Amino acid sequence: ESIALADGALALCGAATSIADTLLAEIRAVEQQAPFRSMITPGGYTMSVATTSCGRFGWVSDAHGYRYSPLDPDTGKPWPSLPTVFTEFATECAARAGFHDFLPDACLINRYVAGSRLSLHQDRNERDMRAPIVSVSLGLPAVFLFGGLKRNDPTRRFRLSHGDVVVWGGPARLRFHGVLALKDGWHPATERCRINLTFRKAG
Ligand code: MD5
Ligand code: FE
Numbered sequence: 001e002s003i004a005l006a007d008g009a010l011a012l013c014g015a016a017t018s019i020a021d022t023l024l025a026e027i028r029a030v031e032q033q034a035p036f037r038s039m040i041t042p043g044g045y046t047m048s049v050a051t052t053s054c055g056r057f058g059w060v061s062d063a064h065g066y067r068y069s070p071l072d073p074d075t076g077k078p079w080p081s082l083p084t085v086f087t088e089f090a091t092e093c094a095a096r097a098g099f100h101d102f103l104p105d106a107c108l109i110n111r112y113v114a115g116s117r118l119s120l121h122q123d124r125n126e127r128d129m130r131a132p133i134v135s136v137s138l139g140l141p142a143v144f145l146f147g148g149l150k151r152n153d154p155t156r157r158f159r160l161s162h163g164d165v166v167v168w169g170g171p172a173r174l175r176f177h178g179v180l181a182l183k184d185g186w187h188p189a190t191e192r193c194r195i196n197l198t199f200r201k202a203g
Contacts, residue, residue, distance in 0.1 A: 002096070005146060005158060008172030010097040016136045017163030019089060020189055024138060026083040027109060027195060030054045033080040034072050036111050042066065048116040049179075055082040055106040057202040059125070066125050068106060068202040082107055090134045090199035097167035099132045104199035112142065112194040114184035120147060120155075120176050123200075131201035132169025138162055138197070139190025140182060147176035160196075162189060 003011045016023065036050035039061040053059055057068040058079040072079050086107055094102035110118070123133060137160040147155040153176065160166070168175075182194055 005156075005166070006172050006175070008168065008170035009146070009175075010167045011158070012093060012096060012165040012167070014163040015093060015096075015165040016089070016138070019085070020138055020163055022085055023089070023136065023197065024189060024195070026085060027197075029083075030080045030109065033077075034058070034075065036109075037074055048112075049118055050111040050113075050116075052109050053106060054080040054086070054109070055104065055202075057106040059106065059108045059202075068125060086197070086199065089136075093134050093136075093165050094132055094167055094169075094199075097132065097169065099167065099169055102132060102134070102199075102201070104134070104201055106200045106202040108198045108200065110196040110198070112140070112179070112182040112196070113192060115181050116179075116194075117181040118179040120145060120151065120178040122174050122176055123198075124174060126200055126202050128201055129173055132167050132173065134199040135166050135168065136197040136199075137164045137166075138195040139187040140185045140192070140194040142182055142194050142196075143180040145178040145180060147178075149175060151176055162187060 001013045034052045036052045042065045060069045141161040144158045144160050145155045
């Protein structure tokens with residue numbers, strides 16, 4: 001079942017449920033090469049969400065700002081490559097939302113534990129804003145905050161659960177959004193955490 005959250009934002013409810021264990025096994029392989037770490041924001045705060053990446057580019061944050069880098073700053077090595085199953089699944093989801101030539105070159109992997117949150121922000125470090133972002137939620141549910149094109153626009157709340165996929169593109173691509181503090185819980189796929197994959201065309 002798919003639900004339009006807004007013009008350009010399509011939720012594919014449960015679309016990743018049957019592939020979740022495969023995705024999680026690939027995440028464990030990525031994590032062995034590029035461990036999860038808490039990035040420092042340009043403002044000097046330590047993020048409550050732990051991140052890693054795979055693909056030609058990975059998302060990094062430090063005192064200099066947010067950007068994509070071909071190298072993992074913690075290891076000095078390229079990020080692990082995008083598993084074929086990631087690329088194929090992201091491309092298929094994007095096509096279901098009408099984006100027929102989406103080829104991601106980056107996958108940001110966010111890991112939330114109880115209390116982890118993402119404050120309201122825009123994703124604007126990608127080069128080509130015509131490409132959508134495909135996000136996949138795994139494990140514990142989260143409350144997603146969906147705003148407008150201006151920081152002070154009103155927000156709506158959506159629950160994102162295990163297996164839910166959202167394709168954010170077109171007029172939704174630059175909307176402000178965030179994730180409320182994760183509630184404590186336990187999920188058979190991820191135990192005490194939520195993992196969110198975002199497939200992006202960064203370069
Ligand atoms: C998450 N992650 O649930 C979200 C899913 C991030 C992030 O926000 O930057 O790692 S991606 C949600 C998203 C992406 C692009 C546009 C919009 C939402 N939007 O228009 O609301 O961990
Ligand atoms: Fe974001």
